[in-house]
Amino acid sequence: MTAIGIRAAAPTDAAECARMLAEASRDRRTVRVVGGMTKSYIGDVGDTDTEVRTSGLAGIVDHVPADLTVTVVGGTRMADLADALARAGQFLPLDPPHADHATIGGIIAANSNGFWRARYGGVRDLLIGTRIALPDGTVARSGGRVVKNVAGYDLNKLITGSFGTLGVIVEATLKVLPVPTARDGVVATFARGPDAFAAASAIARAASRPEAVAVERTARDDWRLIATARGAAAAVARATADARREIKARGGSAAIAADELDELRELPARATDGALVRVAVPIAAQSAFADTAARLEGFATLVADAASGVVRVHVRGDDDAVTRGAEALLLAARMVGGGGRVERRAEHLRARLPASPTRTNGGLLMRRIKDAFDPAGILEPGRSPA
Amino acid sequence: MTATFPLPYPNADAPGEDLIARCVHCGFCLPTCPTFAVLGVEMDSPRGRIRLMKTVWERRLGADAAGFDDHISKCLDCRACETACPSGVEYGKLVEGARSQIVAVRPRSRIERAIRVAAFDWLLPHRRALGAFASISVLAKRLGARAVLRATHLRAAGRMADLLDLVPDRASASGPPRIVRARGERRARVALLRGCVMGSVFAPTNAATARVLARNGIEVFVPDDQTCCGALHAHAGERDRARALARRNIAAFEKAEGSERGRAPFESVDAVIVNAAGCGAAMKEYGWLLKDDPEWSTRASAFAAKVKDATEYLADIGVREQPRGLGVRATWDDPCHLLHGQKVREQPRALLAAIPELELIPLAEADWCCGSAGTYNVTQPDLARAVLDRKVGHILRSGADVVITANPGCLMQIQAGLRAAGSRVTVVHLMDLLDQAYGP
Amino acid sequence: MRGLVDLLGPSKVLGARADLVVYEYDGAVDTATPDAVVLPESTADVSALARFCHEHAVPIVPRGAGTGLSGGAIPVEGGVVVSFARMARIVEIDAANLRAIVQPGVINLHLSTAAAPYGLHFVPDPSSQKACTLGGNVAENSGGPHTLAYGVTTNHVTGLEIVLSDGEVVRLGGKAIEHEGYDLVGTFVGSEGTLGLVTEITVRLVPLPEDKRTLMAAFETMDAASETVSAIIAAGIVPGAIEMMDQLATEAVEAAVHAGYPLDAGAILLVEVDGPRDGLDDIRQRIETICRENGARSIRIAATALERERLWAGRKGAFAAMGRLSPDYYVQDGVIPRTRLPEILRVVKGAGERHHLRVANVFHAGDGNLHPLILFDLRDGPEELERAKAAGLEILTACVEAGGSLTGEHGIGMEKNCYMPLQFAAQDLAAMRRVKEAFDPAGLMNPGKVFPTPSRCREFVLAAAR
Structure with a gap:
């Protein structure tokens, strides 16, 4: 995987990792941080002088089931953590894409969420403590191992979604939950997008609290809604009954869901051609946004976490159509008060289609923060937001 | 910034350290304070005012400081903060104490002193004088004096015109007779406070109160020689004047009740009934007012223990005769000195619920002051107006045709506010409403 | 002072002595007098004020309702206190998007009241929610009893408009759940007024639970109640709230609300579960x-909504009711892993005994967020506060050693900034300082808070060295 001439290193502890960053800083060598190598398609990162691999930074530091928290080393694979938690009857309530190979550090750095955010919150809500190796050679801690903590600035939030541009996540403490006893779900098809989103919205805000509510539109002409619930049996039964009622009220036809969400979740892994645009919009704006997306020339697939307003659209076809489509989608997201990026695009489109073509609010502050943490600008060039 | 002020901490009525120390400055009172809502500054919040008192106590600020007078004077003394306070701070006592301090040390203009003498010594304690004043005011109002006064464009004249707005359209002196016998079997015997404003401007309400009580088996007698309760004096910091009136009242009620030597005072009377919330709140605190007077403190406490608001007493003893139906859409506005001053909340609501066919609409912020607050609408007209506008807005939005309350100041203030807003909604004392429901 | 009046007009600037002394305090124990108080009415006012302060190198101290419990709004290094009492408008309730936009001076409870007709509410419910402002909640990352299951303020803010100390107005985030680039909204929430002034907030609104069950259980000892908390969590139940009160706290609370709290119990647990009606009674059982x-x-079990409200009014008014027990109290806010509750509660008890001070406990047991209320009387001399603080420090040290935190929801402020080295190493604080310098290079925003200051913390550092 490593291109010729790039030095790769796999530190085995936090201090070593920080030391490597400090040396790279001193020598002005650019660094790419590699975990499970699952999201290398993200951003404008090109070749770097060095790769820091977190494969040597793995393992569970502490898990106290009665405290409902777990502390892991940054390079720990999500799958390994899940296995360990399952043995104690618990789980990390997070369902990001690439869960088979992704590491906890990578998931945090990419703010990689799934559909369960509807019920349990996202990475930023579950992460309560981090240790970060910084380019100045230090390891800084933020938060801690307790679920409530306001001592000092919340650098956990800053690091979530920072794509390795500020430091390397060498340790993380997360909230976990007991595995619920029952699960069920419904899948429904609708002829019209607005009906699917209206049903999704009603289900998402129902008192019965679903675990996930997703809407999918494929190149076929129908819209699919999937809603799942987990919890105590009575609550799950109620949730699916509520979902069926909302679906029926809007002319949808409901069936029992199987593993549809798994397929939808892995859209980023499959969208290797054209462009995959990922936006976050106010939830009530999803329907109109989806409608716009489905009319695009080259439209292939749309998957929405309808409870959160995170929508991915895959466009494919000739390069001009893909570029135009992606730009139109980002513009549409901005017009409704949201924003987004080109999460993935075909390799040859990188030059034509930047990952973050639009400016973000607070760009000046982001640049100042980037400069303060990484004055030499070595970390993840091309993934910095500012 | 730690300069101390040489002035002695002025008098025994000044807010004491123990009362001040109860405040843990949590801020729970701020959102309940009408003046804080209007002005948005800490000095005009209960917590801020207590802090000012504390600062004076610590001698970091003079009791004669203009700012102290200003912010303590701007307080409505509505005591909503007491209801909100988990620590049980007795704010009413604090603010009245602070005002007495200001009265003691702060020089006042000759005109202001003259007005105080006229109002507090001459007008309020003398029923006939007040009655005459009320009659003249009513006459002036009917003759269109307001328009004349406003045409002068003088601020003082404008203020007087505003005050005339408050005066009811009719003055009447037809109060209750000395004794009103219970109808049917007698359940209790009570003495009625006539009151200064109630006794002159609202005499019919006194008569109504007596009739309603009598209907329910309660004998009512009206002691002679009674006078103004002194509430307005105490609110204004005139505690010596308030004490003088309190002593006169205690003596008058003791005498009328026929207390004999050797018997515990007020054994033969079940309650002293007050239908003006402001008076009731003050009289329930006669013990506190006279606490430093060895000759009177026990008598004052015994008297205070008998004081009951008319609504409180009637609801607690229970309505015996079912009123007839009144097909009105009404809303209840809590007088501050009933709800916050006397902590009476449920009883008036229970009485209203006892009237068939009366549709009771909840009033938003019913527990907020209307801006009358004793003489507040006279001394702080702009703030009083702002507070009143808020109240009137809620009443108009409620859709009620009648506002029910139980204090003369509120009755006048709210009625004036509604009229100024071009509304035909009327304001009625709960005892008048009950009297109407019972019919002749 | 004159410059401020020229800039903003006399109605927005306070400078008289009687005005300034009432901005010396908040809900806690520390005090300092501001040089001036400004009452802005718009973002433009705030921006103009910040520019002015920047030009004259004057510290800026934002203030909401002054209910804070760590001295966050105290102008410890002088300067201008900015009160947001007049920026208190709910700009928008956007029920379709489950968002509201508010000005910082809006009272926490007023937002939930305004959202109730839409079947929504704002989740964080600090005990001072009747009085505290949302701007203050953002600054402190406030919690409350019901954040056990639903998260604290930072989990419910998606957008901010802030004014930096140089007067620049910056919008961060918005109504969407996340935004491109660094999560500066999340970074700002809980920064205690040291990064900038909040002038507008976009918050999440959450559907009201369909139903609730509120249960009050009385125990002989705090230990028994603590074990119960662990057992509930271990059983896989995450209630909406689990609160604990000891006997002394119960005494003050019962006097305030008459909710029927038993006065002779060693500890009381208040547990609330909420959600869909189905299965709720099973969980309660x-x-x-x-x-x-x-x-x-x-x-x-609370049988009616009124009974439930009473119980909660007691719990939420508990700090404020301490005036019934003592004229002064010093409340600590340490957090521990919930499994360590019994042990740390014994430390709390011991600290009180050693310093001859009464300590009442009322706290968020489900989160492990302690609130020992150390009672003292300043009238007995200023050394009383020192004794209370010494007892508090013993407790906090134990919390940190147990793997916990100095503060769960009240903030560091000027009260615990000297203690920060207990929890954070120099490099941890250095990383935080980088953020501070990016937002406020001039160092004018709420100085003397969060970070240890050499002048005020010297004694503490010396004592620690001994």
Whole structure:
């Protein structure tokens, strides 16, 4: 995987990792941080002088089931953590894409969420403590191992979604939950997008609290809604009954869901051609946004976490159509008060289609923060937001 | 910034350290304070005012400081903060104490002193004088004096015109007779406070109160020689004047009740009934007012223990005769000195619920002051107006045709506010409403 | 002072002595007098004020309702206190998007009241929610009893408009759940007024739970109640709230609200579960069983909404009711892993005894967020506060050593900034300082808070060295 001439290193502890960053800083060598190598398609990162691999930074530091928290080393694979938690009857309530190979550090750095955010919150809500190796050679801690903590600035939030541009996540403490006893779900098809989103919205805000509510539109002409619930049996039964009622009220036809969400979740892994645009919009704006997306020339697939307003659209076809489509989608997201990026695009489109073509609010502050943490600008060039 | 002020901490009525120390400055009172809502500054919040008192106590600020007078004077003394306070701070006592301090040390203009003498010594304690004043005011109002006064464009004249707005359209002196016998079997015997404003401007309400009580088996007698309760004096910091009136009242009620030597005072009377919330709140605190007077403190406490608001007493003893139906859409506005001053909340609501066919609409912020607050609408007209506008807005939005309350100041203030807003909604004392429901 | 009046007009600037002394305090114990108080009415006012302060190198100290419990709004290094009492408008309730936009001076409870007709509410419910402002909640990352299941302020803010100390107005985030680039909204929330002034907030609104069950259980000892808390969590139940009160706290609370709290119990647990009606009684039943298994001597279920409100009014008014027990109190806010509750509660008790001070406990047991209320009387001399603080420090040290935190929801402020080295190493604080310098390079925003300051913390550092 490593291109010729790039030095790769796999530190085995936090201090070593920080030391490597400090040396790279001193020598002005650019660094790419590699975990499970699952999201290398993200951003404008090109070749770097060095790769820091977190494969040597793995393992569970502490898990106290009665405290409902777990502390892991940054390079720990999500799958390994899940296995360990399952043995104690618990789980990390997070369902990001690439869960088979992704590491906890990578998931945090990419703010990689799934559909369960509807019920349990996202990475930023579950992460309560981090240790970060910084380019100045230090390891800084933020938060801690307790679920409530306001001592000092919340650098956990800053690091979530920072794509390795500020430091390397060498340790993380997360909230976990007991595995619920029952699960069920419904899948429904609708002829019209607005009906699917209206049903999704009603289900998402129902008192019965679903675990996930997703809407999918494929190149076929129908819209699919999937809603799942987990919890105590009575609550799950109620949730699916509520979902069926909302679906029926809007002319949808409901069936029992199987593993549809798994397929939808892995859209980023499959969208290797054209462009995959990922936006976050106010939830009530999803329907109109989806409608716009489905009319695009080259439209292939749309998957929405309808409870959160995170929508991915895959466009494919000739390069001009893909570029135009992606730009139109980002513009549409901005017009409704949201924003987004080109999460993935075909390799040859990188030059034509930047990952973050639009400016973000607070760009000046982001640049100042980037400069303060990484004055030499070595970390993840091309993934910095500012 | 730690300069101390040489002035002695002025008098025994000044807010004491123990009362001040109860405040843990949590801020729970701020959102309940009408003046804080209007002005948005800490000095005009209960917590801020207590802090000012504390600062004076610590001698970091003079009791004669203009700012102290200003912010303590701007307080409505509505005591909503007491209801909100988990620590049980007795704010009413604090603010009245602070005002007495200001009265003691702060020089006042000759005109202001003259007005105080006229109002507090001459007008309020003398029923006939007040009655005459009320009659003249009513006459002036009917003759269109307001328009004349406003045409002068003088601020003082404008203020007087505003005050005339408050005066009811009719003055009447037809109060209750000395004794009103219970109808049917007698359940209790009570003495009625006539009151200064109630006794002159609202005499019919006194008569109504007596009739309603009598209907329910309660004998009512009206002691002679009674006078103004002194509430307005105490609110204004005139505690010596308030004490003088309190002593006169205690003596008058003791005498009328026929207390004999050797018997515990007020054994033969079940309650002293007050239908003006402001008076009731003050009289329930006669013990506190006279606490430093060895000759009177026990008598004052015994008297205070008998004081009951008319609504409180009637609801607690229970309505015996079912009123007839009144097909009105009404809303209840809590007088501050009933709800916050006397902590009476449920009883008036229970009485209203006892009237068939009366549709009771909840009033938003019913527990907020209307801006009358004793003489507040006279001394702080702009703030009083702002507070009143808020109240009137809620009443108009409620859709009620009648506002029910139980204090003369509120009755006048709210009625004036509604009229100024071009509304035909009327304001009625709960005892008048009950009297109407019972019919002749 | 004159410059401020020229800039903003006399109605927005306070400078008289009687005005300034009432901005010396907040809900806690520290005090300092500001040089001036400004009452802005718009973002433009705030921006103009910040520019002015930047030009003259004057510290800026934002203030909401002054209910804070760590001295966050105290102008410890002088300067201008900015009160947001007049920026208190709910700009928009956007029910379709489950968002509201508010000005910083809006009172927490007023937002939930305004959202209620839409079947929504704002989740964080600090005990001071009747009085505290949302701007203050953002600054402190406030919690509350019901954040056990639903998260604290930072989990419910998606957008901010802030004014930096140089007067620049910056918008961060918006109504969407996340935004491109660094999560500066999340970074700003809980920064205690040291990064900038908040002038507008976009918050999440959450559907009201369909139903609730509120249960009060009385125990002989704090230990028994603590074990019950662990047992409930271990059983896989995450209630909406689990609160604990000891006997002394109960005494003050019962006097304030008359909710029927038993006065002779060693500890009381208040547990609330909410959600869909289905299955709710099963959960309540399981909790009841766990309580009984752990020695609860009486259990009461709130039968009506009014009864539930009473119980909560008592819990939420508990700090404020301390005036019934003592003229002054010093409240600590340490957090521990919930499994360490019994042990740390013994430390709390010991600290009180050693310093001859009464300590009442009322706290968020489900989160492990302690609130020992150390009672003292300043009238007995200023050394009383020192004794209270010494007892507090013992407790906090134990919390940190147990793997916990100095503060769960009240903030560091000027009260615990000297203690920060207990929890954070120099490099941890250095990383935080980088953020501070990016937002406020001039160092004018709320100086003397969060970070240890050499002048005020010297004694503490010396004592620690000994």
